[in-house]
C-alpha cells in the first residue's frame with residue numbers, strides 16, 4: 001500500500017471487477033438463449049430456474065447465505081455485524097420478455113452480487129447485512145401482473161391471489177414455484193424476510209436514449225413517471241360507401257382521425273417530457289366498402305409529475321367533449337392511473353457524490369419504464385442507478401451495454417450500499 005492508499009477510506013468500489021461482472025453476464029445469457037444474441041427466460045420456467053441455480057452456486061462458493069420467501073424471491077445475504085439492524089437491499093430480476101436481451105434486470109442482479117463479492121474480497125465488515133435480491137416475475141409475460149415478487153414483498157399485492165395466478169397452459173404460480181425447492185434446500189430457506197429494509201437500491205440499464213445522447217455514464221434516477229391509460233370509443237353509423245352522400249354520413253373513422261389530430265396538437269409538450277401514445281386503433285365493422293360505424297382507440301399518457309398528468313387529462317377531456325359535439329358520439333374511460341414514484345433525494349446525492357469521486361459523468365433523469373424499485377418508497381428510502389444501453393434499445397435481442405459502463409454503475413452501487421450499510 002502507498003501512503004495515499006493507507007489514508008484513503010476503503011471504498012468498496014475499488015474492488016469491483018469489470019471482467020468478473022462481464023463473464024457472469026455471459027454465463028447467465030446461456031439460460032434461455034435465442035438467436036442471434038437474445039434471451040427468452042420467462043418467470044419460473046426451467047431457464048429461469050437454471051439462471052437462479054447459477055447464482056445460488058456462486059453464492060454458496062462465497063459463503064453467502066441464501067433464502068427464499070413464499071413468492072420465490074431469492075435473497076443472497078452478506079451478514080452484518082449487528083443482526084438486529086434492518087438490511088440494505090439491492091437487486092433486480094432475471095426474467096425477460098419473449099425476445100429480450102442480456103442486460104434488462106440481469107445487470108441489477110449481477111451488479112448486486114458483484115457488490116457482495118467486492119465487500120467480501122476487501123473483508124469489509126458493516127453493521128447492516130447486505131442482501132442481493134432476485135425478484136420473481138418482474139416482466140409479467142408468463143404470469144400477469146408483473147412486479148409480482150416485489151409487489152408481494154412490499155405488501156402491494158396479495159400473496160394468496162398471486163399464487164393462484166395461472167399461465168396460458170393453466171399452470172399456477174404456486175405449482176411453478178415447486179421447482180425452486182431443487183435449488184434452495186429447506187434448511188437454507190428458513191429465514192423469512194420480514195420487517196422493511198433500511199434502504200433499497202436498484203441498478204438497471206436505462207432502456208432509453210438519454211444517458212447515451214448526453215455522454216453520461218451514470219444516471220441518478222429521480223423517480224418513475226406516472227401512467228394513465230384511457231379507452232376511447234367513437235360511434236357513428238355504418239352505410240354503403242357508394243350510395244350515402246358525405247353530408248348524410250356519420251363516419252366514426254373520420255371523426256376519430258380528427259379527434260386524434262386534436263389530441264396530438266393539444267398534448268404537445270415543448271419540453272418533450274410528456275409521453276402521449278395512441279398504440280391501438282380498431283375500425284368496425286372493417287368492410288372495404290362500408291362507412292365505419294365505430295372506432296376504438298387507446299391513449300397511454302406518462303409524466304413524472306401528477307400536476308402535469310392532471311393538466312394533460314383536462315386537455316384530453318376537453319378535446320373529447322369538443323369532438324362529441326360533432327356527428328358522432330364519443331365516450332372516454334380512464335382504465336388505469338398509477339401515480340409517479342419519487343425516489344429519495346439523499347440517496348440521489350450519495351449516487352452523485354460517488355460518481356463524481358469515481359470521475360464518471362453523471363446526470364439526473366426520471367425513469368420512463370416501471371421497475372421493482374417503484375414498490376419501495378412506501379417502505380424505505382429508495383433509489384436507482386441507470387447505465388446507458390446502446391441506442392436506448394431494450395426488450396429486444398439487440399439490447400446492448402458495455403462492460404465498462406456496467407462496472408461504473410456497479411462501483412457507484414458498491415459505494416452507496418457501503419455507506420447505507422455502515423449507518
Ligand SMILES: [Zn+2]
Pocket residue numbers: 093104105138204371
Ligand atoms: Zn427490468
